Amino acid sequence: MFVVRPDHPLTFPEPGPTHPLRRLRALHGWSYETVARIVAARARELGVSSMAAQRQKIWRWENRGVIPDRISQLALARELGVSDHEVSAHPWPTWLPSLGAPTCAQQIATLRGLLEQVRDTLRAGDSVTASVLVEQGLTVPVDEMVLDTALLRTSAVRNAMVRASRHGSPHRAPGQLRS
Structure with a gap:
């Protein structure tokens, strides 16, 4: 068993609204890296073979307000079962599926x-x-x-x-x- 040092600073996330993508990641048990890999794989299906799977990119979407490029949004939408029309009709991140009670x-x-x-x-x-x-x-x-x-x-x-x-x-x- 490990021993906790008394001087170890524990930080807890502030309660309150979180980014819809963060909630979706938690719901699916996905890490930033997992989402990056999913987006890169789906982008290849859309004909873009040069997309790198970078977890920092996903972190920036959630924490820095960076808006994903169109291909990344379409790739993520495909994984989540959201139509291309919904992505075009609504700005990021409002097209992300709303979260009800998880199954x-x-x-x-x-x-x-x-x-x-x-x-x-x-x-x-x-x-x-x-x-x-x-x-x-x-x-x-x-x-x-x-x-x-x-x-x-x-x-x-x-x-x-x-x-x-x-x-x-x-x-x-x-x-x-x-x-």
Whole structure:
């Protein structure tokens, strides 16, 4: 297990409106790099073979107010099932699909993406990020055997129950529903 240094600054995102693309990425469990690869692949389908898959480009769309070029918008729209007409009729980012309650499959995809990011972080040995994960209650043993999805789930449940018993919090057995 990692030890969190007391001088490690934790920053939390400010609550409030977020960019529609950020919400879509979270819904699908996509990283900036994943979106960049999707846009580049769909651009090739549109006949543009020279588009580079750069995650910084996607970050700028969300955080700097940069408007994607027309081909990038059409490529992303194809991946999201939005018609070319909708992209032409509405400015960026208003044509992006509105978000309702996510489906079970979308929630699973989001969780799978997050678990993959946690696994990759722990495997890479990034102790600062891992320390933040520990502080946020996402502690898991780091041996290879536990990184298997089924064992990770079992370990996470066991760790949560141990933490709850240490703090005197009531806990339920795995699978037990609240009444």
